[in-house]
Amino acid sequence: MAYVVALTGSIGMGKSATAEMFRAAGVPVWDADAAVHEIYARGGPAVEPVRARFPDAVVDGAVDRERLSAEVVGNDAAIRDLEKIVHPLVGEHRAAFRAEADADGADIVVVDVPLLFETGGEKKVDAVVVVSASADQQRERVLARTGMSAAKFEAILARQTPDAEKRARADHVVDTSVSLAETEAQVQALVVEMRAMLAAQG
Secondary structure: OOEEEEEEOOOOOOHHHHHHHHHHOOOOEEEHHHHHHHHHOOOOOOHHHHHHHOHHHEEOOEEOHHHHHHHHOOOHHHHHHHHHHHHHHHHHHHHHHHHHHHHOOOOEEEEEOOOOHHHOHHHHOOEEEEEEOOHHHHHHHHHOOOOOOHHHHHHHHHHOOOHHHHHHHOOEEEEOOOOHHHHHHHHHHHHHHHHHHHHHHO
16 A cells, blocks of 8 residues: 655645646656546536536536636535535545555555645545745735636635644645745655655565
């Protein structure tokens, strides 16, 4: 069984770029957001359950994430209903990834989960890596995204565990406030450290 590392971090902290650096270091990465895209796509297993609860959010046989977001953001009951649909399907997707990685003989796998602490996911992994940058850098990165507003950013932040708490609960922190090359060096050093630990454990 592979050593399972959860990669998490608040919006705009550079998690996707860091995940790519783990891939470049030869570590298989499972991406929760990509899994959601897959289950929301035409023919995906989430389409009909979402249509039943949020009919306006399904367009041309696929879940329209913008429409769905408009229906659930700020509505706790709707978010809970959506989570009941999505979480089990995402769990099945992750289990299939883990089985494939184990069959391929992977020693370490990374699961990229934005809402790790918020969903208690840290209890299901061997180590947690948190990506972090300054609040100013985070805000600048997020507000530069197409379709993002200050109000939407604040609503997303309100649902996420604060960055300081994530860092305090992490086993490792990757600082993304530095250059990409420096961030990559941190990731490569971390993979070397983990492989050395696994080798020492036999």
